[in-house]
Amino acid sequence: MYHEKITIAIDGFSSSGKSTMAKDLAKEIGYIYIDSGAMYRAVTLYCLENNLFTSDDSIDMHALKQQIDNIRISFRFNPTTQKPDTYLNDINVEKEIRGMDVSEKVSFVSTLDFVRKAMVAQQQEMGKKKGIVMDGRDIGTAVFPNAELKIFVTASPETRAQRRYNELHEKGQSVSYEEILENVKKRDYIDQTRDIDPLKQAEDALLLDNSHLSIQEQKAWLMEQYNKVVNS
Numbered sequence: 001m002y003h004e005k006i007t008i009a010i011d012g013f014s015s016s017g018k019s020t021m022a023k024d025l026a027k028e029i030g031y032i033y034i035d036s037g038a039m040y041r042a043v044t045l046y047c048l049e050n051n052l053f054t055s056d057d058s059i060d061m062h063a064l065k066q067q068i069d070n071i072r073i074s075f076r077f078n079p080t081t082q083k084p085d086t087y088l089n090d091i092n093v094e095k096e097i098r099g100m101d102v103s104e105k106v107s108f109v110s111t112l113d114f115v116r117k118a119m120v121a122q123q124q125e126m127g128k129k130k131g132i133v134m135d136g137r138d139i140g141t142a143v144f145p146n147a148e149l150k151i152f153v154t155a156s157p158e159t160r161a162q163r164r165y166n167e168l169h170e171k172g173q174s175v176s177y178e179e180i181l182e183n184v185k186k187r188d189y190i191d192q193t194r195d196i197d198p199l200k201q202a203e204d205a206l207l208l209d210n211s212h213l214s215i216q217e218q219k220a221w222l223m224e225q226y227n228k229v230v231n232s
């Protein structure tokens, strides 16, 4: 059956499993998948690599502002992992952007208005033709306020910290559960209280608490919501 392509916005807390859901749905329905968090992570990596963090953990705003338009982020499908990898100025940084040093600093970088402006513009460009599933914090509220399907995903901080712990340990990175839980809570706070486009549920978003759902159950739920929209 032929359907008009739609825009799907999936927002939620860090490590809520929204990326897995979004990625699986995109694959199933043949849409583009964009992980907007990876873009803020790539900007943070750029700052680390170019020594833009100052000794007090702040940032050299002047330098970053001057360089922001030279930070190009793109995604390329990796046939081995069957997932898109993140590229920063044409270099694959998928592994580097997931480490703790980037996780520690990314929330701060994502509070900067000129960084958000640049990323939102790149994201809107990527979604111009619809047929896209994008996940993040402000996709349903700021990036694609007219998205036909909006989902807001949540789960307890402990559940999310455990998921991140498993993920990092699978990749061979040794970080304690306590350290991760603290990072998750700190990021929740910064994400929800920042001035520009804070994490919040859009009025027309559907809420999904997946603390007690398996990946398969989430997948089925999301597919059902997608089918409802395209068949309505």
Ligand code: DC
Binding pocket: 014, 015, 036, 037, 038, 040, 041, 106, 107, 110, 135, 136, 137, 138, 139, 187, 191
């Ligand atoms: O989803 P994630 O944990 O990879 O996101 C990394 C950080 O980027 C997170 O702390 C909040 C920020 N972010 C944002 O501000 N807006 C988005 N659309 C996506 C992520």
